[in-house]
Amino acid sequence: MALDVQKIRGDFPILSTEMNGKPLVFLDSAASSQKPNSVIQTVRKYYEMENANIHRGVYFLSQKATEKYEFARIKVSRFIGAPCAKVIIFTRNTTESINLVAQSWGRTNVHEGDEIVLTELEHHSNLVPWQMLAQEKQAVLKFIPLNYDSTLDMTNLDQIITDRTKLVAVSQMSNVTGTVHDLNPILRRARQVGAKVLVDGAQGVCHLPANVQKQDFDFYAFSAHKMLGPTGVGILYAKEEILETMPPWMGGGDMIAKVWKEKSTYADLPARLEAGTPNIAGVIGFGAAIDYLEAVGMDAIRKHELELLSYALERMEDFGGLEMYGPRDLSVRGGVISFNFPGVHPHDVGSILDEEGIAIRVGHHCAQPFMDFMGISGTCRASLYLYNTKEDVDRLLDGLKKVKEIFGRVLKR
Amino acid sequence: MSLSDELYKEVLLDHYQNPRNYGEIIYPDLHEEGVNPLCGDEVELFIRLDGDVISEIRFRGKGCSISQASASMLTECLLGKNLSEAKRLLRELKANLLEDKKSNYAEEYSDLDSLEAVKKLPARIKCAVLPWNTLEKAVEKFPKAI
Numbered sequence: 001m002a003l004d005v006q007k008i009r010g011d012f013p014i015l016s017t018e019m020n021g022k023p024l025v026f027l028d029s030a031a032s033s034q035k036p037n038s039v040i041q042t043v044r045k046y047y048e049m050e051n052a053n054i055h056r057g058v059y060f061l062s063q064k065a066t067e068k069y070e071f072a073r074i075k076v077s078r079f080i081g082a083p084c085a086k087v088i089i090f091t092r093n094t095t096e097s098i099n100l101v102a103q104s105w106g107r108t109n110v111h112e113g114d115e116i117v118l119t120e121l122e123h124h125s126n127l128v129p130w131q132m133l134a135q136e137k138q139a140v141l142k143f144i145p146l147n148y149d150s151t152l153d154m155t156n157l158d159q160i161i162t163d164r165t166k167l168v169a170v171s172q173m174s175n176v177t178g179t180v181h182d183l184n185p186i187l188r189r190a191r192q193v194g195a196k197v198l199v200d201g202a203q204g205v206c207h208l209p210a211n212v213q214k215q216d217f218d219f220y221a222f223s224a225h226k227m228l229g230p231t232g233v234g235i236l237y238a239k240e241e242i243l244e245t246m247p248p249w250m251g252g253g254d255m256i257a258k259v260w261k262e263k264s265t266y267a268d269l270p271a272r273l274e275a276g277t278p279n280i281a282g283v284i285g286f287g288a289a290i291d292y293l294e295a296v297g298m299d300a301i302r303k304h305e306l307e308l309l310s311y312a313l314e315r316m317e318d319f320g321g322l323e324m325y326g327p328r329d330l331s332v333r334g335g336v337i338s339f340n341f342p343g344v345h346p347h348d349v350g351s352i353l354d355e356e357g358i359a360i361r362v363g364h365h366c367a368q369p370f371m372d373f374m375g376i377s378g379t380c381r382a383s384l385y386l387y388n389t390k391e392d393v394d395r396l397l398d399g400l401k402k403v404k405e406i407f408g409r410v411l412k413r
Numbered sequence: 414m415s416l417s418d419e420l421y422k423e424v425l426l427d428h429y430q431n432p433r434n435y436g437e438i439i440y441p442d443l444h445e446e447g448v449n450p451l452c453g454d455e456v457e458l459f460i461r462l463d464g465d466v467i468s469e470i471r472f473r474g475k476g477c478s479i480s481q482a483s484a485s486m487l488t489e490c491l492l493g494k495n496l497s498e499a500k501r502l503l504r505e506l507k508a509n510l511l512e513d514k515k516s517n518y519a520e521e522y523s524d525l526d527s528l529e530a531v532k533k534l535p536a537r538i539k540c541a542v543l544p545w546n547t548l549e550k551a552v553e554k555f556p557k558a559i
Contacts, residue, residue: 345477347452351534363452377453377475406422410430410478 003296003304009387011036011292022357025395030175030203030336030383031361032225035289039228042288046281054280055254055271069280072287073270079290080220081211082237089236089243089273090283094202095125097221097236098169100273101198102129104249105219105242110166112138117161117168117195119144119152120373123175124366126200130169144170144186146373149327150177154185161186165195172204176367176379177326178309178336180208187216196242202226206385207305207334209298212237229289230282236273243269250275301386305335308384312337312393319400321411325379335384338365341403343412346378352406353399360396424527428482433489436471443555447547449539454480456544458487458551465496477540479531484544486524496552503552506545510538 009015012034017024026034046068052061054069073085082088091097106129110116116130120143134141142160145153161168168190173180183199190197198219201210205220206227212220217237224233238246248255248266252275257265266272293301310330316322316339325338341349350362363378364371371378382396404411438444438459446457454476461469470492472484491499502518506525509516510532518525531541 347454347477347537347540348479351537354534368453371453407426410426 003300003386005304005387005389008296009389011038012387013037013040015387019357019359020355025356025358025392027358027360027382027384027388027392027396029206029385029388030226030381032231033206033228033385034387035228035230036292038292039230039285039288043230043281043285046284051281053277065280065284068284068287069278072283072290075287075290076235077237079210079294080205080237081213083213083240086269087237087240087243089238089270090278091234091236091274092232092279093225093234094200094221094223095129095234097234098125098198098200099129100236100249101219101221101238102133104246104273105196105238106130106133106167107137108245108247110134110137110139113164114139114166115142115162115164116140117142117144117165119170119181120146121150121152121174121176121179121367121370122169122171122200123202124368125202126169126171126198127369139166140164143369146370150174150179150325150370151327151332152179152181154182157185157189161189161193161195163193165190165193167196167198169198169200171200171202172210173207173334173336174326174367174370175203175336176365176370176381177338178203178334178383179327180204180332180334182332183215191216203334203336206293207298207302209302218242224282224286224289227289228292229286230279232279233282233286240269243273246273248272248275252276296386304386305384306330308388308390308393309333309335309337311390312382312384312396315393315397316400319397321404322400325374335388337382337384338379339382340376340379341400341407341411343410344403344407346380348407349380349400349403352403353396356395356399356402358396358399424524425478425482425530428485428524429478432472432481432485434471434485434492435473437473438469438471443551445547445551445554447543447550449476449480449543452476452540454540454543456480456484456547458484458544458547460551462496467491467494467496467499472544474544476543477537479528479537479540480543483528483541486528487544487548490522490525491548496555499548500552503545503549507542510542 014034052065054066073088077085077088147153196218199217201220201222205222218239220237222235225231255267255272255275257267323340323342327333346362361381438461441459442462443460448455456474459471470488472488508514528541531537
């Protein structure tokens with residue numbers, strides 16, 4: 001079923017605002033999506049009528065807040081096809097979810113000489129925590145290389161993922177090129193050698209229907225704020241038998257069973273891995289975001305994005321002179337368009353588009369190894385979501401025309 | 414005239430397209446690298462001194478039009494000047510861009526007026542200031558200049 005985009009746009013107050021005196025064209029959802037009224041109102045209602053700490057109070061408000069917080073956990077588990085709610089750990093963001101795995105599971109299971117396999121297309125969140133762990137443990141980082149079209153080169157997978165591999169950490173969809181990786185060969189090879197697989201779903205989960213059980217992910221990390229929810233809420237899913245072996249990584253309130261002066265025992269999952277008062281309003285608001293996405297339908301969102309992506313790519317190819325990154329085959333790509341004007345720095349493009357009311361992301365997108373691979377300092381990135389329209393794409397093209405006018409004499413082709 | 418016209422056309426774009434004093438000095442008296450980690454703009458300054466006079470100045474770098482044009486202007490302004498003049502100009506430029514003080518550049522520095530437009534783009538001020546911050550670090554390391 002096709003999306004009623006105009007109706008959807010009506011649900012997002014920010015989309016009817018202006019930027020620099022022009023109607024806002026928001027093409028940076030890969031950095032953080034906009035929020036619908038239902039999410040904003042849910043957060044507001046919590047603070048106005050329901051605010052209390054969770055898991056502690058015996059009074060009504062605290063009980064109610066706890067109930068709503070835990071109900072959001074159930075919604076998340078359902079949304080990603082997890083078997084139960086206790087395998088959903090709330091963190092602050094994808095980065096913290098990945099650090100949790102590195103610090104808790106990683107420090108327990110990765111030893112000197114062990115190997116951690118990443119790809120050349122990871123963003124820093126799924127790179128730096130592993131560099132830190134590898135440094136501490138004298139472990140080895142290996143990388144699945146890239147093809148020039150930004151898909152993964154799997155030809156030597158058997159040499160890269162070996163008996164020494166403890167973990168393969170790979171993004172589901174690239175935030176730079178939109179590449180949707182084929183995870184099956186990686187999962188298959190990891191199973192052969194007994195390695196675990198962490199899937200960084202920061203970009204994937206908001207665009208692609210996910211089922212962590214069917215897809216057999218060991219770990220799945222993502223954030224609420226890229227899927228219409230509030231900032232400050234991250235999620236880590238892991239298989240229950242793995243989570244059961246993971247020691248706490250942060251100590252404090254809520255994660256304990258019993259505390260003496262010299263030692264403590266720890267709570268059961270998920271509390272054991274969630275120290276301190278969490279982002280209660282954010283988690284409850286995230287529940288409303290999931291309701292919204294489910295009501296629209298992830299399949300319908302994917303279909304809408306592909307339609308827009310196809311339209312945008314065609315228009316940009318016709319525009320001429322743009323360097324385009326990422327695979328041309330839309331079946332392995334999400335709604336992210338990375339491009340460059342040869343000779344013009346992405347920041348200059350971003351500033352000119354900003355004056356036209358168009359918000360895109362420019363720079364290295366926290367993926368410097370990819371930029372090195374391409375031999376560029378950054379890209380311009382327009383990213384699409386369920387509320388974008390062909391008019392947004394047309395406005396982007398008008399903005400690019402302006403860049404061409406202004407920078408005409410320094411353009412390299 | 415729109416902001417982007419003011420900002421990018423003519424002076425600034427000319428420096429970006431034809432950077433002055435681009436390159437390196439093999440044994441410089443002052444040398445410093447500056448980076449804006451968030452956007453990746455890079456500027457490397459090389460200065461040769463004759464007493465306290467800048468007898469040769471070069472830069473290398475990569476980044477946006479604003480950072481690179483600003484570096485080009487810096488070298489053009491400071492060639493042949495002494496270090497106290499360099500420091501005076503540095504203070505004037507930073508006061509202008511960072512504290513929004515009115516600039517009153519001497520005639521010979523009038524290209525710097527083209528950086529004024531950056532003030533309307535707060536996200537880009539750091540691009541314009543990068544080469545000057547790099548100069549500041551270079552000069553600070555040279556005791557005679559203080």
